Each structure stands twice: as C-alpha cells, then as structure tokens.
Amino acid sequence: xxxxxxxxxxxxxxxxxxxxxxxxxxxxxxxxxxxxxxxxxxxxxxxxxxxxxxxxxxxxxxxxxxxxxxxxxxxxxxxxxxxxxxxxxxxxxxxxxxxxxxxxxxxxxxxxxxxxxxxxxxxxxxxxxxxxxxxxxxxxxxxxxxxxxxxxxxxxxxxxxxxxxxxxxxxxxxxxxxxxxxxxxxxxxxxxxxxxxxxxxxxxxxxxxxxxxxxxxxxxxxxxxxxxxxxxxxxxxxxxxxxxxxxxxxxxxxxxxxxxxxxxxxxxxxxxxxxxxxxxxxxxxxxxxxxxxxxxxxxxxxxxxxxxxxxxxxxxxxxxxxxxxxxxxxxxxx
Numbered sequence: 001x002x003x004x005x006x007x008x009x010x011x012x013x014x015x016x017x018x019x020x021x022x023x024x025x026x027x028x029x030x031x032x033x034x035x036x037x038x039x040x041x042x043x044x045x046x047x048x049x050x051x052x053x054x055x056x057x058x059x060x061x062x063x064x065x066x067x068x069x070x071x072x073x074x075x076x077x078x079x080x081x082x083x084x085x086x087x088x089x090x091x092x093x094x095x096x097x098x099x100x101x102x103x104x105x106x107x108x109x110x111x112x113x114x115x116x117x118x119x120x121x122x123x124x125x126x127x128x129x130x131x132x133x134x135x136x137x138x139x140x141x142x143x144x145x146x147x148x149x150x151x152x153x154x155x156x157x158x159x160x161x162x163x164x165x166x167x168x169x170x171x172x173x174x175x176x177x178x179x180x181x182x183x184x185x186x187x188x189x190x191x192x193x194x195x196x197x198x199x200x201x202x203x204x205x206x207x208x209x210x211x212x213x214x215x216x217x218x219x220x221x222x223x224x225x226x227x228x229x230x231x232x233x234x235x236x237x238x239x240x241x242x243x244x245x246x247x248x249x250x251x252x253x254x255x256x257x258x259x260x261x262x263x264x265x266x267x268x269x270x271x272x273x274x275x276x277x278x279x280x281x282x283x284x285x286x287x288x289x290x291x292x293x294x295x296x297x298x299x300x301x302x303x304x305x306x307x308x309x310x311x312x313x314x315x316x317x318x319x320x321x322x323x324x325x326x327x328x329x330x331x332x333x334x
Contacts, residue, residue: 001314009094012306013056016299022048024297029103059100059303061093083108094307100300104292109304112289117308120278120285123204124270131209131216132263138213139220139259144247146225154217161214166273170207170280177203204277211273212266216259223258227251257324264320268313 026039026048034042043049047058047065057063083101092098099109142154164172177183227233228251236246274287282288286305293301 001318004314005310008310009060009307010056012303013059014052016302016306017048017052017055021297021299025103025299028297059093061095061098065092099304099307102293102298102301104296104298104301109301112301113286113304113308116284116286116289119283120274120287123201123208123274123278123283123285124267126201126205127208127212127270128263128266130205131212131266134209135213135216136220136256136259138217140224140247140252140255142217142221143224143228143255144243146228151221155221158214158217158221161210162218163214164211166207166211166276167280169210170203170277173203173206201283204274204281204283207277207280208270208273212269216262216266219262220255220259224251224255227255230254260323261320264316264323267316268309271309271312 022043023039026042027034030038030042047055054063058065097110099113101107102109102112105112138154138158142151142158145151230251233246233251236250241249271287274283274285275290276287277283278285278287279291286308289301290305292298293305
C-alpha cells in the first residue's frame with residue numbers, strides 16, 4: 001500500500017503540475033490580467049519553478065519549505081496569504097496533515113475536504129443500505145431456482161439496471177418523480193443549499209443504487225446458482241431439510257464470498273459515480289468538490305481529492321482481503 005501510494009502520488013503530482021495548469025493557476029491568481037512576464041514572475045516567486053522532485057518532497061512533507069522571497073524587495077512572500085503559511089523553514093506537507101490551500105475557495109483544503117467527505121459518506125452509506133439488501137435478495141431468489149420464471153424475471157431487471165448509466169437513470173428519475181409526479185420538485189429550490197434534505201438526497205441515492213443493485217444481483221445470482229449445485233447441498237436435500245433452511249444455514253454464507261468482493265470493489269465505483277451524480281443534482285459532496293477543483297484548476301485541492309480517493313480504494317481492498325477469512329473458514333491470512 002505504501003509503495004502504491006508513493007507511485008500514485010508522484011504520477012498525480014506530475015500530471016496536475018503540468019505547464020498549462022501552472023499558467024492557468026497564475027492567471028487566476030492575477031485576475032487574468034497578467035502578461036507572460038508577470039505569469040513567469042508569479043510562478044518563480046511562489047516556488048513553482050523549483051526542481052520537480054524538490055517540490056514533490058516539500059508537498060509530501062519530507063523536505064522543509066518556507067515562504068518564497070520577493071525578487072524585488074527580498075522580503076518573504078506567501079503563495080496564498082489567506083492561509084497564513086509559515087515564514088520560517090519547516091516540515092509542512094501531506095505527512096503532517098497540511099494539504100495546502102484552496103486557490104478557489106480561499107481557505108485551507110482540509111476545511112473543504114472534510115465537509116465534502118462527510119456529505120458523500122452519508123450519501124454512500126444510504127446507497128449501500130438500499131443497494132446491498134436489495135441486490136442480495138434478488139440474487140438469492142434468482143439463484144435458488146436457476147432457469148425458473150423468477151430467475152428470468154430478476155435477471156432481465158438486473159441487466160436493465162446494469163446497462164443504464166448514472167446520468168441516464170438520473171434524468172429518468174428526475175422526469176418521473178420531479179416533473180411528472182411532483183414529489184421531489186423541490187430539488188431546484190434547494191440546489192444551492194449545503195444542507196441535506198429529502199429533495200437533494202433521495203434522487204442521488206436512487207440513481208447511484210440502481211446500477212450497483214443490478215450488477216451485484218447478477219454476481220449474487222451466479223454465485224448462488226453455483227453453490228446450490230454443490231454436493232453438500234444435495235446431501236442436505238436428501239436429509240429432508242427444507243429449501244429455506246438449506247439456503248440460510250448452508251448455502252448463503254458460501255454464496256456471499258463473490259458478492260463481498262464486488263461490494264468492496266463498488267467503493268471505487270461509487271467515488272467515480274458521485275462525481276456525475278453530485279454534479280447533476282448539485283449535491284454538495286466530495287464529487288461536486290472534485291469537479292469544482294478541476295474546473296478552476298485548483299492544484300492543491302485536486303491533489304488532495306486524488307489522495308483521498310487512493311486511500312479509500314486501498315483501504316477497502318485491504319478490508320476485502322481480510323474479510324475473506326471470516327466468510328470462508330478454509331481461507332486463512334498467513
């Protein structure tokens with residue numbers, strides 16, 4: 001995980017700090033009125049012309065940094081004065097919890113990242129609460145009797161859900177529930193509000209959970225159908241156990257190993273899904289913040305959003321590896 005983090009942060013830092021991005025940042029900070037010479041002076045003054053690896057080490061926090069010196073006056077100059085950066089030379093970077101300053105919002109990055117993660121965490125929690133029970137139920141019901149009418153019906157619905165992208169299902173739900181039925185037509189009125197309401201929360205949950213429910217139900221159905229053909233299931237049937245008893249006591253736990261993997265893999269998908277859905281419904285979360293950072297070329301905020309995404313992906317994959325041992329006693333972490 002540490003090696004992956006090092007490689008990913010180096011690649012992201014390089015891409016975000018490409019020359020066009022730096023010039024756009026300089027123009028934004030000088031209100032788009034600077035000449036080429038003024039842009040170059042701003043970049044030199046604020047440390048963007050230092051060697052790449054030195055800047056990367058300062059951003060990570062393994063190399064000390066200090067405020068740049070104004071070439072005209074020789075006095076220390078803060079890159080972003082509204083964040084009150086350090087004047088003295090010191091370690092201050094990613095490892096110390098200093099994610100930098102947001103050039104767009106004029107505050108520290110942590111002041112924007114934490115509320116955005118909290119809002120997205122609430123959204124993802126309810127998406128999982130809707131998606132996992134529904135998908136497991138549909139998948140188990142379909143896999144219990146492979147080839148039956150119930151199996152075919154749930155399979156068709158799962159394929160329809162899986163083949164519908166978020167931006168399509170979001171539009172469909174908006175038309176049905178907001179325009180035609182008028183149940184959630186307060187979304188537009190609350191679009192600029194940061195508070196979570198039923199109007200700006202229900203439709204994003206429905207949109208995100210639709211695709212995941214179909215995909216997870218398909219995986220659960222395939223796993224359940226395979227388990228129901230196992231020898232120990234046939235033995236249980238010959239002993240006279242009822243079908244519900246066989247499913248609950250013997251089949252379900254083994255059938256959940258593959259869906260558990262998919263559930264853990266859904267977290268990276270949810271991070272990309274919230275970017276589309278939160279922007280569509282103007283839900284003030286992590287995905288919406290990432291779009292704003294990219295649109296305004298907010299380098300420090302973009303880097304922080306990328307790091308948060310990588311950490312979430314790595315942690316969820318670690319939890320999936322450890323979770324196998326609890327679902328299947330034959331699997332042990334040596």
